[in-house]
Amino acid sequence: xxxxxGILLPLEExxxxxxxxxxxTKTFTALLxxxxxxxxxxxxxxxxxxxxxxxxxADGRAYPKIRNILSHTSGYKPYYLEKGMAQxxxxxxNDFYGITKKQILERASKITFEKxxxxxxxxxxxxxxxLGLVLESACQKSYTELVNDFAQNELGLxxxxxADGTGNLFGYWDxxxxxxxxxxxxxxxxxxxxxxxxxxxxxxxxxxxxxxEMFFEIGPSKEKSRNEKLGIHADRIGRAWICDEADGFFWHxxxxxxxxxxxxxxxxxxxxxxxxxSGTAPSFRIPATLIGTKMMGExxxxxxxxxxxxxxx
Numbered sequence: 001x002x003x004x005x006g007i008l009l010p011l012e013e014x015x016x017x018x019x020x021x022x023x024x025t026k027t028f029t030a031l032l033x034x035x036x037x038x039x040x041x042x043x044x045x046x047x048x049x050x051x052x053x054x055x056x057x058a059d060g061r062a063y064p065k066i067r068n069i070l071s072h073t074s075g076y077k078p079y080y081l082e083k084g085m086a087q088x089x090x091x092x093x094n095d096f097y098g099i100t101k102k103q104i105l106e107r108a109s110k111i112t113f114e115k116x117x118x119x120x121x122x123x124x125x126x127x128x129x130x131l132g133l134v135l136e137s138a139c140q141k142s143y144t145e146l147v148n149d150f151a152q153n154e155l156g157l158x159x160x161x162x163a164d165g166t167g168n169l170f171g172y173w174d175x176x177x178x179x180x181x182x183x184x185x186x187x188x189x190x191x192x193x194x195x196x197x198x199x200x201x202x203x204x205x206x207x208x209x210x211x212x213e214m215f216f217e218i219g220p221s222k223e224k225s226r227n228e229k230l231g232i233h234a235d236r237i238g239r240a241w242i243c244d245e246a247d248g249f250f251w252h253x254x255x256x257x258x259x260x261x262x263x264x265x266x267x268x269x270x271x272x273x274x275x276x277x278s279g280t281a282p283s284f285r286i287p288a289t290l291i292g293t294k295m296m297g298e299x300x301x302x303x304x305x306x307x308x309x310x311x312x313x
Contacts, residue, residue, distance in 0.1 A: 016159060016190050018167035019277045022254030025187040026128050027211070028147055030070055030240035032135055034207040035150070041138040042066060047116075048130060051137035054109045061112035066134065068118060069127040071215045071237045075119040076127040079181075080107050094173035096125070096181035101136075104129045104180035121218045121237055125184040132183030143183050155200065157193040162186050185254065191277055194260065198273035201262045212250065214238040 036042050042051070044067035049057075057063060064074035079085075084098045108130050113119075132143040139146055144162045151160040163175045163186045175186050189197075200208050214236040218224060224234050235245040243250045249272075251261040262273040 016192060017169060017277075018159065018188050018190055019169065020163070020172055021187050021189045021194070021277070022185045023125075024189075024252055024254055024260055025147075025183065025185045026240045027252055027260075028151065028187060029128055029131055029135070029143075029183045031207055031210070032146055032150060033066065033070060033131060034210040034239065036135060036138050038207055042134070044070070048108065048134055051134045052105060052108065052130075057112045061114060062116045063108075063112055064127075065116065066131070067215060069124070069131055070239050072121050072123050072127060073118050073216050073237070074124065074127050075113050075117075076111065076122070076124040076130070078122065078124050079126045082107070094175065096179060096184070097174050098176055099180050100176075100178050101133060101180040105133060108133075118216060121216065121221075125181060128184035129180045129182075132180070135183070144177070147183075147187070151187075151193075155197070157189065157196055160187060160189040160193045160197075163188055189277075191275065194275045194277065198260065198262055198275055201260075202271045202273055210239050211241050212238070214243050218242070 033042070033044075037044065044065065046066050047063045048054070048066065048069070049063045054063060064076065068074040069076065079096070082099050082103050085095050088095050088097050104126070107126070135146060136143055148161050151157040162182060163172065165172065165174070167188060172188075173186075175182060179186070201211055204212065215238050216236065218234045218237055227234060232251075233244040233246045234242045236243040238250075241250040241252055249261055253260075260273070260275050
């Protein structure tokens, strides 16, 4: 761990710092979908109108399937402008603050597509907000209850929870209890919990085996081209996770300064994971995603900051 000016700090003193993990929340949402699927509560090929109170699509149009929302190939945009978003932005607040579940449902009920099809990859926070509503309907519990219980009681991640405004750092995003975008990015966690989470990903047992399922190829785009210039490859997409086929690992990142990459077959044939959690802005110097992917290519993974997980045996 490092602080200002690169001063090395003891890991033990900072392992329980509480960070926002932002869009890594989507990987938990995807696991909850896998769990509900395993329990027979839903199928990936179900359309969302099986679970949500929506008007019947007209003229042969269709609502998206769970599989496509999971993999950002549903046709949904990254988000849809709602009342309150502009004010949030002007106030320097989380853009999604105060956008309710009711607003998400009303918006989703108005969006249908000409046919059931796989759209090009487009990262969608809105899609994961919809998945949160699907989970609530299928499991008859609030998303916050589902994910807190899952993380803490089933996975043993004692300090991983939906944002509640408490923590020992600063600058946390504000959220309200009924906010619709919570399933897309409202979890808090610690480096200790993220180490345990990475271990579960590497072991790949039970529903964690689903994390390596890749559904669709990610086609050319400006964003993909920019990432590839930095050595970050996005080749295929599955249940939230993106696969770098060239280097043999899967990864996820977020708009807050956090990223997680993991593989069970690196060039060294060793299990390895890297987590980056930072207290700086995502645009500050070197992005977390770049640090994580570069570390995956190192022959030895260093024990450094509140950020990097050593290689697992």
